[in-house]
Amino acid sequence: MSLVVIGSVAYDAIETPHGKRERTLGGSCTYIALSASFFAKASIVAVVGEDFEDRDRALLAEKGVGLEGLEQVPGKTFFWSGVYSADMNDRTTLQTDLNVFADFQPKLPAAYARQPYLFLGNIQPVLQNQVRGQMNGVRFVGGDTMNFWINNSRDELLETIRNWDFLLINDSEARLLAGENNLRKAASKILDLGPNTLVIKRGEYGAVLFRRDSLFMVPGYLLQDVFDPTGAGDCFAGGFVGYLAERGFDLRNGRADTQELHRAVIYGSVMGSFCCEQFGVERFRTLTRQEIDQRFDEFRRFTAF
């Protein structure tokens, strides 16, 4: 079943201990949609400038990503550059040029409005809410946010996530949102804010899924080589929601097996791990569903007792 993804499409300049790239396709929407595309049809709503290259559009099209909602306007595409520390646990942002993304007003094509799954990437909460309001009959909706909105648009954010099924954030964001350092207590507070499902990403250490009646923990996949962690969290999101879309997960109509949520967290972890194996989105050019399922099986083998 199909999925709509809102977020940023960007160009990134990235330096890691393994090398550098001056200008490579990036942005949350790009990573989420590419990752989800291995499971389900993903259609994006995003904006790019005149400098957006045909070969990048072609990569998305080749993976079946729906591009009707990819608006191209005068100006330059969102640009970000950053450099990672030697152990890749820290990164420093060198430059953030919002460019055309500064005035992004998501316009949902009519054909998107009745799609059953919606992932609202990290943009202004008010805009996330507007998009949400244009969708009819959505089955499973949620998304991401960041410290900036938690600090500066708290009321709008709370209003926005109140009607989400799931929230997918990292541990520092969860602590900030809940005002609570203990992760389990923080999760409990966040579940009071609306979402019935909370996924907290912990980077290389894995992820935890919280629901009122259950808890699911997964350790991080240990890679032999981490080339570039950029986008790994977004690829986790894409694998998570993409898998649920593939399975037709339907919480609202009571036809959902919540064990599917656990498997979705594993597929998220799998996609995040592949993302780190090459620069930017490179790994997705050659990745196959068979490789994905093999790594899913590895997760089972590496965690069974």
Place this chain on the structure above:
Amino acid sequence: MSLVVIGSVAYDAIETPHGKRERTLGGSCTYIALSASFFAKASIVAVVGEDFEDRDRALLAEKGVGLEGLEQVPGKTFFWSGVYSADMNDRTTLQTDLNVFADFQPKLPAAYARQPYLFLGNIQPVLQNQVRGQMNGVRFVGGDTMNFWINNSRDELLETIRNWDFLLINDSEARLLAGENNLRKAASKILDLGPNTLVIKRGEYGAVLFRRDSLFMVPGYLLQDVFDPTGAGDCFAGGFVGYLAERGFDLRNGRADTQELHRAVIYGSVMGSFCCEQFGVERFRTLTRQEIDQRFDEFRRFTAF
């Protein structure tokens, strides 16, 4: 089956955001033996001073810990004091008085020499090796070390662990020992140094077990309240080796199910989590085997997919 544990017995002064204790029983040997005592007979080799209190000896005896090798000598017991940060992810050592521990020369009672399991807590590698040499017919031997020995007694340490079955250290120690930042590559190098089994502890993030032919990852147990993390890593060690002793794990004679090692890592995680629930060793006064097994089952439920 029974187990010998070598290490420190100490008094600790601890301050966490939940309160403070001026003088509470601690030391690696204490935590390891108390934790292991829920699974198997644990006998210790350690030294204390004249100030060692009867009630602390009584606690160990009550848990069935063998005290024949607990030497009492003139002087004061090892004393450590430290304070934890607000989020308890960092701690600052305020004071370390080695006292009688400075001249510790482990003396193995004759009755210990033929016990099948041996855990060598973090002391001078040369002393660890001497104790190892006094044991006959040991089935499963290994232990811990720390950055200080890796940096300052590297040759002695390598000579010592060459004949160990397992090494149980944390991630920063593993990286330092291997001279390699990537954990999977570091583990591969360490397995070349002798031990057939490597357990890397990652604090609140869980642990990973590495063998030539297998890998097992476990996420950290999420506690509602972390009162005091002191000793959690040692309690992990005690649960790990204690469970294997209980099961009669016997790698050398080919009668071992390596899946038992995975379950031992879970029991280690369980014991580490209980340790954090109260100050010092307090939790072990009331802990029952039933609670331990319930948490083991929780681990299964929280990680199954």
